[in-house]
Amino acid sequence: MLGPPGAGKGTYASRLNTILGVPHISTGDIVRDEIKAQTELGKKIKKYSDKGELVPDEIIIQLLKERLEKPDCGKGFILDGFPRTISQAEALDKISNIDVVLNLNVPDEIIVTRLSNRVTCRKCGAIYNLLTLKPKREGVCDNCGGELYQRHDDNPDVIKERLNVYREKTQPLIDYYKKKRLLKDVWCKDLMTPPETVVEKILEILGETGKN
Ligand code: ADP
Numbered sequence: 224m225l226g227p228p229g230a231g232k233g234t235y236a237s238r239l240n241t242i243l244g245v246p247h248i249s250t251g252d253i254v255r256d257e258i259k260a261q262t263e264l265g266k267k268i269k270k271y272s273d274k275g276e277l278v279p280d281e282i283i284i285q286l287l288k289e290r291l292e293k294p295d296c297g298k299g300f301i302l303d304g305f306p307r308t309i310s311q312a313e314a315l316d317k318i319s320n321i322d323v324v325l326n327l328n329v330p331d332e333i334i335v336t337r338l339s340n341r342v343t344c345r346k347c348g349a350i351y352n353l354l355t356l357k358p359k360r361e362g363v364c365d366n367c368g369g370e371l372y373q374r375h376d377d378n379p380d381v382i383k384e385r386l387n388v389y390r391e392k393t394q395p396l397i398d399y400y401k402k403k404r405l406l407k408d409v410w411c412k413d414l415m416t417p418p419e420t421v422v423e424k425i426l427e428i429l430g431e432t433g434k435n
């Protein structure tokens with residue numbers, strides 16, 4: 224899944240995980256878990272993530288490699304938040320075969336509104352939105368009863384920086400995958416479009432490419 228922060232990568236990927244039965248691998252979640260566990264590596268990468276900057280390629284590539292080696296990836300996987308740079312994409316080409324790249328197109332206004340209203344479950348990582356995708360009980364996860372919190376990189380200054388980083392470092396991947404004929408565009412122009420509608424479009428695309 225390719226797209227700017229707040230495009231819905233995590234939301235759609237977690238639904239596709241349930242439908243397709245292949246793991247949803249979010250490098251953002253891997254980074255946050257590492258920070259939460261306060262490992263040496265976690266301490267090192269916190270300073271990047273706090274500012275909305277990318278964690279250095281060598282580190283994130285290593286973390287992803289370790290994740291892809293786990294047995295549940297044998298029948299496929301959905302990547303969310305990786306690759307984010309050309310050099311990550313080249314590394315990925317060496318360790319795996321990517322079938323389809325879904326490029327989520329979302330206008331900037333929607334992104335900022337979405338991210339400022341996003342809350343995440345501390346326990347299971349489920350994503351909610353206080354405007355469009357409210358939990359049934361305020362502050363409590365529908366899935367697991369866990370506490371909902373606002374990510375501290377979801378504040379206006381850090382959001383702006385993450386969008387800058389996306390344009391500079393990640394957007395070039397659109398051409399990279401276009402050239403490989405793997406890119407499929409998905410559009411979401413309306414803040415109120417329910418995730419199910421976009422997921423349906425994605426399943427259609429996967430059907431057409433024979434990857435469903
Ligand atoms: P977003 O909502 O901005 O897509 P993520 O949850 O995917 O955010 O990632 C959160 C943070 O984790 C990023 O700002 C970055 O610091 C780090 N990170 C996640 N994936 C990568 C990656 N592939 N390369 C470098 N840094 C990453």
Ligand code: ZN
Nearest residue numbers: 344347364367
């Ligand atoms: Zn939960």
